[in-house]
Amino acid sequence: MTTTALAITERRPGILGWLSDQFWRHPGMFVLLLLTPPLLWLGIVYIGSLLALLFQSFFAIDEFSGVVDYSTLTLKSYAELLRPANLDIIVRTVVMSALVTLASAVIAFPIAYMAARYVRGKWKALFYLGIMLPLWSSYLVKIYAWKLILAKEGILTWVFESLHIGFVLDWVLAIPVIGGNSLSVSYIGTFLVFVYVWMPFMILPIQASLERVPVNLIDASSDLGATPQQTFWKVIFPLALPGIIAGSIFTFSLTLGDYIIPQIIGSSRLFIGQAVYAQQGTAGNIPLAAAFTVVPIVIMGLYLWMAKRQGAFDAL
Amino acid sequence: MRSDGPKASLGLKISAAAGLIFMIAPLLLIFVYAFTTEEKSYQWPPPGLTLKWFGVTLNRPDVWQALTLSIQVASISTAIALVLGTLCAAAVSQSDFFGRETISLLVILPIALPGIITGIALRSAFSLAEIPFSFWTIVLGHATFCVVVVYNNAVARFRRTSKSLIEASMDLGADGFQTFRYVILPNIGTALLAGGMLAFALSFDEVIVTTFTAGQQQTLPLWMLEELIRPRQRPVTNVVAMIVVLVTTIPILAAFYLTRDGDQIAGSGK
Amino acid sequence: MTAAVCLRNVSRHFGVIKAMDEVNLTIASGEFFAMLGPSGSGKTTCLRVIAGFEQPTHGHIEIFGEDATGVPPYRRNVNTVFQDYALFPHLNVLDNVAYSLMLKKAPRAERHKAAEAALDMVKLAGYGTRRPSELSGGQRQRVALARALVNRPKVLLLDEPLGALDLKLRESMQEELKSLQKALGITFIFVTHDQGEALSMADRVAVFSGGRVIQVGTPEEIYARPNSRFVADFVGSSNVLNPDQVSALTGERRWGSLRSESVRLAPEAGSALAGTVTTKNYLGATTRLGIDIGGSSIHALLPSGQELPDIGARTGLAFERGALHLMEAEQ
Numbered sequence: 044m045t046t047t048a049l050a051i052t053e054r055r056p057g058i059l060g061w062l063s064d065q066f067w068r069h070p071g072m073f074v075l076l077l078l079t080p081p082l083l084w085l086g087i088v089y090i091g092s093l094l095a096l097l098f099q100s101f102f103a104i105d106e107f108s109g110v111v112d113y114s115t116l117t118l119k120s121y122a123e124l125l126r127p128a129n130l131d132i133i134v135r136t137v138v139m140s141a142l143v144t145l146a147s148a149v150i151a152f153p154i155a156y157m158a159a160r161y162v163r164g165k166w167k168a169l170f171y172l173g174i175m176l177p178l179w180s181s182y183l184v185k186i187y188a189w190k191l192i193l194a195k196e197g198i199l200t201w202v203f204e205s206l207h208i209g210f211v212l213d214w215v216l217a218i219p220v221i222g223g224n225s226l227s228v229s230y231i232g233t234f235l236v237f238v239y240v241w242m243p244f245m246i247l248p249i250q251a252s253l254e255r256v257p258v259n260l261i262d263a264s265s266d267l268g269a270t271p272q273q274t275f276w277k278v279i280f281p282l283a284l285p286g287i288i289a290g291s292i293f294t295f296s297l298t299l300g301d302y303i304i305p306q307i308i309g310s311s312r313l314f315i316g317q318a319v320y321a322q323q324g325t326a327g328n329i330p331l332a333a334a335f336t337v338v339p340i341v342i343m344g345l346y347l348w349m350a351k352r353q354g355a356f357d358a359l
Numbered sequence: 360m361r362s363d364g365p366k367a368s369l370g371l372k373i374s375a376a377a378g379l380i381f382m383i384a385p386l387l388l389i390f391v392y393a394f395t396t397e398e399k400s401y402q403w404p405p406p407g408l409t410l411k412w413f414g415v416t417l418n419r420p421d422v423w424q425a426l427t428l429s430i431q432v433a434s435i436s437t438a439i440a441l442v443l444g445t446l447c448a449a450a451v452s453q454s455d456f457f458g459r460e461t462i463s464l465l466v467i468l469p470i471a472l473p474g475i476i477t478g479i480a481l482r483s484a485f486s487l488a489e490i491p492f493s494f495w496t497i498v499l500g501h502a503t504f505c506v507v508v509v510y511n512n513a514v515a516r517f518r519r520t521s522k523s524l525i526e527a528s529m530d531l532g533a534d535g536f537q538t539f540r541y542v543i544l545p546n547i548g549t550a551l552l553a554g555g556m557l558a559f560a561l562s563f564d565e566v567i568v569t570t571f572t573a574g575q576q577q578t579l580p581l582w583m584l585e586e587l588i589r590p591r592q593r594p595v596t597n598v599v600a601m602i603v604v605l606v607t608t609i610p611i612l613a614a615f616y617l618t619r620d621g622d623q624i625a626g627s628g629k
Numbered sequence: 630m631t632a633a634v635c636l637r638n639v640s641r642h643f644g645v646i647k648a649m650d651e652v653n654l655t656i657a658s659g660e661f662f663a664m665l666g667p668s669g670s671g672k673t674t675c676l677r678v679i680a681g682f683e684q685p686t687h688g689h690i691e692i693f694g695e696d697a698t699g700v701p702p703y704r705r706n707v708n709t710v711f712q713d714y715a716l717f718p719h720l721n722v723l724d725n726v727a728y729s730l731m732l733k734k735a736p737r738a739e740r741h742k743a744a745e746a747a748l749d750m751v752k753l754a755g756y757g758t759r760r761p762s763e764l765s766g767g768q769r770q771r772v773a774l775a776r777a778l779v780n781r782p783k784v785l786l787l788d789e790p791l792g793a794l795d796l797k798l799r800e801s802m803q804e805e806l807k808s809l810q811k812a813l814g815i816t817f818i819f820v821t822h823d824q825g826e827a828l829s830m831a832d833r834v835a836v837f838s839g840g841r842v843i844q845v846g847t848p849e850e851i852y853a854r855p856n857s858r859f860v861a862d863f864v865g866s867s868n869v870l871n872p873d874q875v876s877a878l879t880g881e882r883r884w885g886s887l888r889s890e891s892v893r894l895a896p897e898a899g900s901a902l903a904g905t906v907t908t909k910n911y912l913g914a915t916t917r918l919g920i921d922i923g924g925s926s927i928h929a930l931l932p933s934g935q936e937l938p939d940i941g942a943r944t945g946l947a948f949e950r951g952a953l954h955l956m957e958a959e960q
Contacts, residue, residue: 050693052704063534067701077450081443092484153374177382179611181564183583184600188385194401201403300473316475336476527715529702531729545719
């Protein structure tokens with residue numbers, strides 16, 4: 044048992060060796076070092092600018108000169124929000140977001156359910172791709188596709204005409220408020236595109252929370268005498284709810300802030316996103332724009348807080 | 360235990376299939392329009408089919424410029440996001456320090472808040488700091504929300520990597536850097552690759568924040584937006600749209616193959 | 630000869646929790662040393678301090694005379710076999726075993742040869758191209774062992790090495806580890822909560838409880854002459870007699886321990902200890918009887934196959950004078 048090797052070896056030469064030893068000796072410092080670059084970036088660049096924007100909402104534009112008065116703090120811009128025209132915008136946006144979320148949940152659920160419970164092997168791959176590809180496809184391309192579909196001379200009109208039910212389309216377009224001259228300038232059109240673009244975000248969280256439901260819970264439920272309907276509503280659905288809520292965070296928030304879809308497919312009545320865009324652009328009314336942005340922030344803040352309490356964050 | 364359990368009801372199958380078709384069909388429609396001979400409108404059915412628009416598109420310099428810029432922005436933003444996202448993920452999974460949840464929230468915020476807010480915030484910040492809007496302001500914006508994509512993938516993989524692997528490596532004589540190179544990196548490599556590809560796709564497609572952070576430059580999505588509002592040559596837009604769909608498909612497929620084993624466990628429910 | 634490992638007043642605190650409390654331990658070179666104790670006793674922390682994964686809050690540690698207190702694990706010539714084996718999933722078996730040689734930049738042919746030899750030593754020759762995921766638990770453990778030994782470390786640490794194996798496998802691995810250690814002459818230090826394992830494999834055993842070392846000694850010393858109630862209770866199946874009972878037998882007011890197998894049945898009349906049989910468990914070669922002697926129970930481990938009283942019967946108990954081991958005085 045003769046060995047000449049040392050029990051302790053020499054430290055690796057150079058700065059790397061010294062650094063290595065330091066990191067081992069002070070793991071806390073190491074973590075801090077890891078975190079500093081990203082935190083610096085996000086903290087300063089992002090949070091900083093958000094705060095700057097928020098700060099600006101406490102000023103107001105002078106109506107006569109058109110210049111923002113930075114010398115006095117005021118809630119005038121917020122008061123502007125309460126004017127009927129602006130309130131309209133807010134209500135319109137919130138209602139649309141809610142409807143889009145509901146519709147997305149209804150459409151997404153069967154897909155997520157199939158994907159989570161019944162699909163195996165090769166089909167699972169197909170389902171995954173079928174969900175991921177639309178999810179990650181270009182946002183603008185999707186909008187563009189619907190512009191093609193909803194155009195007066197486009198495929199949708201053609202389908203209705205060919206089936207000799209063109210009158211159904213006219214009847215739908217004649218509905219007050221949500222109808223219009225053609226689908227691409229009506230609320231219905233806007234609604235359809237919103238659902239199409241944001242619905243895929245619903246699928247994965249729902250699928251994730253459904254996958255977490257142990258199979259034996261369903262067996263136990265039927266063992267205790269529940270019909271498939273009851274099992275669904277009393278066992279499966281409540282367990283899938285956090286996933287639905289998590290998904291709804293996306294659809295709600297994305298609809299709240301969107302300004303491109305209503306601009307391309309929709310009437311000239313504004314949504315919050317468009318109002319913000321208009322105010323900060325040509326109008327130069329940054330405080331009002333900032334005040335407008337506070338609305339979705341507050342709404343989403345409340346929504347997120349409620350969702351967290353329902354345990355939705357684990358489904359993300 | 361997994362079993363060849365009950366089959367899905369017909370109603371479920373139909374609604375699921377309908378949903379999937381609803382999602383994919385519109386994209387496929389664009390492919391058809393790329394070949395139409397009709398130039399002035401979106402007429403259906405297409406009066407004729409032709410390949411000539413592909414040639415026209417190839418000769419449009421603004422398309423090429425936009426495409427090149429998008430690729431450059433996406434590449435650099437992805438690189439930055441990879442570094443920052445991995446650092447964050449490593450720190451968060453390393454120790455249970457009190458700020459963990461806050462960090463997760465912070466990282467997810469750029470993508471959770473509506474793009475217009477991020478866009479305006481960054482725009483006013485840049486004006487305040489008197490930074491001219493340029494290639495780099497675009498990159499800054501993109502990197503900020505790409506971090507979360509990398510972060511999520513990295514954190515998930517770090518969670519699956521057993522801590523004792525790092526200890527074993529050190530025990531056998533590898534210091535921190537060697538352990539990172541020979542043990543940690545190979546184990547999270549594919550997750551980083553997947554995250555990086557998704558980040559690339561995200562950046563390549565982004566339009567809302569970019570509208571606010573760009574100067575005179577046009578990324579491909581900006582070009583498309585311009586065409587949507589004020590169309591010049593509709594069929595060219597169709598061709599470009601089709602190409603974009605095809606190009607974004609590749610990272611998705613690749614990311615799928617890379618994270619396939621383990622991350623998506625079938626719904627047998629444990 | 631220099632001690633292989635020397636711990637001097639080593640403490641490891643986690644906030645208010647004292648995982649290790651003033652531990653003093655000297656492990657001789659070439660020894661097969663066991664650290665025994667229940668969960669949370671500090672034995673695993675002690676192992677990790679020796680390996681370098683934990684740093685002591687106070688105290689010093691020396692490895693073969695060299696101060697190792699501030700030294701990271703990758704600079705200690707000490708290798709560990711982990712409880713979960715910790716095989717690198719992205720490398721095949723051969724590369725796993727050759728990992729430490731790869732770090733030293735040994736040429737490939739040399740690395741592979743040494744790795745093959747190590748695999749041969751643990752009876753896994755030819756498994757080099759397989760992946761860890763393709764191996765059984767026992768095989769993975771052998772790979773972990775080969776990987777730790779290929780470097781010929783000065784000390785080998787084993788963290789609950791046999792915990793996950795079934796009984797038959799465990800027994801054969803015990804034999805193998807013992808003969809491996811003898812052949813290599815390396816100091817082995819292993820951690821276990823299974824006292825049978827510690828007794829059968831180790832040259833010396835340290836019994837841990839609450840972060841402290843309660844007793845260090847050969848298996849025989851620990852078993853036959855426990856220095857405290859805890860050790861008597863934890864190691865072997867022992868009966869602990871309180872000072873009242875001991876003074877009735879010997880006149881001294883001290884705690885006493887009596888091994889179950891030292892207890893014999895005797896006629897009730899004339900026996901210092903007598904009582905009613907309350908439990909009877911057939912264990913195969915032996916049967917364990919529980920006898921209520923009024924307030925406490927005595928367990929007797931007797932060979933099966935002879936006439937044994939049933940539950941409810943009264944019997945007397947006898948033992949040789951030397952079998953009653955006296956421990957600390959009454960407090």
